Amino acid sequence: MRSQWETVIGLEIHAQLATKSKIFSGASTAYGAEPNTQACAVDLGLPGVLPVLNEEAVRMAVIFGMAVEAHIAPYSVFARKNYFYPDLPKGYQISQMELPIVGIGHLDIDVDGVSKRIGITRAHLEEDAGKSLHENFHGLTGIDLNRAGTPLLEIVSEPEMSSAKEAVAYMRKIHELVRYLGICDGNMQEGSFRCDANVSVRPKGQKAFGTRAEIKNINSFKFVEKAINHEVERQIELIESGGKVVQETRLYDSDKDETRSMRSKEEANDYRYFPDPDLLPVLVDEDFKAQIKAQLPELPQAKKQRFKDSYALDEENATILTSSRQLGDYFETVVKESACSAKICANWVTGDLLAALNKANLEITDSPVSHERLAGLLTRISDDTISGKIAKQVFEEMWQSTATADQIIEAKGLKQITDTGAIEAIIDKIIADNLDQVEQYRSGKDKVFGFFVGQVMKEMQGKASPGEVNKMLKEKLK
Template sequence: MEFETVIGLEVHAQLKTRSKIFCGCSTEFGRPPNSNTCPVCLGLPGVLPVLNRRVVEFAIKLALATDCRINHKNIFARKNYFYPDLPKGYQISQFDLPIAEHGRIEIEVEDWRRTIGITRIHMEEDAGKLIHDEREPLSYVDLNRTGVPLLEIVSEPDLRSPAEAAAYLRKLHAIVRYLDICDGNMQEGSFRCDANISLRPKGQAEFGTRTELKNMNSFRNVQKALEYEERRQRDLLLDGEEVIQATLLWDADQGVSLPMRSKEEAHDYRYFPDPDLVPVMVDEAWISQVRAGLPELPLARKNRFISELGLPPDDAEVLTSSRELADYFEQALAAYPAAKKLGNWIMTELLRALKGEEGIDIGACPVTPTGLARLLTMVDEGLISGKIAKTVFEEMMLSGADPDTVVKEKNLVQVSDEGELVAIVRAIIAAHPDQAEQFRAGKTKVLGFFVGQLMKETKGKANPQMANELFSQELQG
């Protein structure tokens, strides 16, 4: 029997506001426990929430960027449940009238493009955090995160594979960062995802029994967790067993999903409109104002890089994967207009170096866009070879110095003096008569051996083009 996988994602994006959604407390991450709190976010008697206007503005931005319909009237509701990190005993969220609905995101997986529907985007406050003592059966509550503004983005169950789920998540992550409404830090929990997955026989319209996966803090973990759960459910169904609806935690160390709690068919959160908050009215003038300030989004930027710069689609996809990387590329491009060569350097040397430096962010890269442009210009001008350029680049990453300074201090200027090189070329030919005879017998590939010897002798500083020409002349003469 063949099965079809059905996946839907619920993503929570923490917004980059300075204060919380309903009070003036700071949203700064890493403060001492329970220091970013006040009577409002603690839900003490007699307090009233006041909505942060910037939260609504950020929600409108994301709605526009994902082709959602924006509801001109939307209402905050109380979602009632009891948990130690929820001081009020309810969470202020949105239910039947969210800020936005019925949007879409386009994804590409292995040259296959699909449109994934977005059911809704709604505004809500975050809960606190429980810290469990590993030595004793105790848990501590940190309420700093309570009241931090979130956007929850709920996809339609349109995803058909773990790879598609990871692609959708990356695309959404890029969008919120391009919009500058969320820092996207998955390790700190400011961009987190719950995944619902079920299997059904191919051709069946009815969904299978789903499980929900939590505790996934990277794109890779999301894909691996879904792949594991896909296999687990398929094995159960092939053995004639039932899939039990449950909430599962992903254990990345063991590579398995573990039961968190069983789950009934439906929740009863007893939603009702929050009596302390009036409906939020969003008019066309506000929407137009926000639309006018939208940046160029990843898909539009990618298409521009392809059409205007002639970049291959795969290159354009990588270079627009984050706003910071695309900005870096365009700043360097202004000083070095060879887009393909520049893109190759960024995608290979630069990204490899950033990954090797304990995941350093490109915003903190020691090599500036103009510095990289100057380095490539020096190669084109024949001042240094391509091999030496990589050595110079490594030094620039370590010291932050400009390429001219590195080349001068390390004495790395390319040797292009014909008289100086001819003497070395003749000495190398004399030292390797067998290889010289092979060349004269028609084995021209041996020319690479001679050039390699020259590079070794000059410590990589010889002009490669001149080296090839000189060896050809001397060996034929």
């Protein structure tokens, strides 16, 4: 039944820009201050105050635009969006309407190994509102305006996602990107990164869009998937039972896993946008763009290609290692500091290291194993001091301590045995003890070879170079 329906999703992502001061005032944007201690005269909308635009907010918006290969508007205009709400001190929000700073761009997402390009309609600068606190103040609501005036970049996608999964992939990708670019801390608990989803359904094959509902203020990846899935179900059920979807704003309730209509905002809003007369057109000229371009970090897409080209990494490793700037930097430092091949470095970083970090719920920047120490370990693999298997053991020791790989190898006596005489003696013993298997091997059963390697390594507690063991075994078994 569901297969007759097609889902159409567009996302509006609000990313708080990581500026020190507000978009139109000199008050601090730091999170978590006492209520209303970071709301200055301008943020409070006192009579007579005026806005002055923060350069850093403009720079960050342009950086984002460049990263999604968007058109950067040479002139963009701030407009007033008029509505009354207690967390909106001036009775209007300063936003951008007709002429946003970032125009059409795009972003590629991967879902189940398939790449899809999602169009970005626009990204515009605006000011965040304050917060309403509904704790009990004798049945009243408390208003904290610390957040009012925090710069936001609203990133609007085309309605080009066709499943909750794609929407999540897109949201993650934007999240990764804004953090990568250093323009947003991405902290979803603190509301630095949140999203509204426009969801509609239509019969498969139909060109025209169905009526959409807007789900407001989703602040986790898990919720965006659940909220969209729920909303899609709701709309299909509604239509199939003869009802009609109404265009409205709905709120996702994560406790009940449902969306519900926001009655207070239901009335048709007429925002009466018009250019803010207190602000002049924002000029982003070629000089300004060139300046930003020069400071722009290597973008994930370009870095991925470079990792593939210059380190011969596969798609998967390249993707993982370019997902954050810090991870990529860590990897490249390890490659530089170790004598090991980039491929082995990549396998270690994306494998053992990331697994351990994930398990401990740590970011790469907080890794207990520094790049110097990991490089030291990998160097000992490449110079055959230890085998890869022993290296895993050493890595675990390193995770728990501050010792270097060399200190651990030394202390635990894990050094590989390079004395061929000792290896030869063991091989001879193993051959003598397993004559049946020797017979099998010699009659053409190549598989048995692995058995001998295993036995020898076991006898040597892993401390022999597998390459050396292989070579000598082949010789002896001839």
